[in-house]
Ligand SMILES: [Zn+2]
C-alpha cells in the first residue's frame with residue numbers, strides 16, 4: 499500500500515455564493531463614517547470594524563483582537579452591473595488580443611501553434627524566456643486581423659476610457 503495518495507489542487511475564483519457564505523457582512527453603505535464627532539466607521543460601510551480594524555485603539559468587532567493580531571474578515575458588496583476585476587483587467591486584454599472574438603480560437607496557424615507548444619513544453623524555461631515567448635505569441639496573434647478558423651475580422655482590443663475592452667472596427 500502506498501503511503502501517498504494522489505492529490506489534486508485546483509486554483510480559481512470563488513463563486514458569488516461562496517463569497518457571500520464566507521463573508522461576515524454585506525457592505526451596503528456608501529458612506530465611510532457616521533455623523534458623530536468620534537469618527538466612528540459606519541456599520542455596513544467599507545470601514546465596518548467587523549471586517550477588521552485599521553485603528554490602534556479600536557478592536558476588531560468580529561474576533562475582538564487588535565490591529566496587529568486580527569487577520570481581517572471578509573465582507574462583500576453586490577455590484578449593480580457586471581464589471582471587470584481590476585486585478586485581471588490587463589490579463590483579460592492580453593487574452594482578447596490573442597484570440598478570435600467570434601470563435602475563441604488562438605489567432606495562430608497550426609504550424610505556429612505546434613512550434614510554440616514545443617517551446618512551452620520545455621521544463622527548464624527561465625522566467626525571462628517564458629516572458630519573451632509570451633510576447634512573441636502575442637505579437638504574432640495581434641498582427642493577424644482575419645481568423646484562420648472562421649474568417650471573422652478581428653480588430654485590436656484596447657481598454658476604453660470606460661475601463662472595458664473595445665474592439666476597433668477597421
Ligand atoms: Zn478580527
Ligand SMILES: [Zn+2]
Pocket residue numbers: 598599600601602603645646647648649650
Ligand atoms: Zn474565429
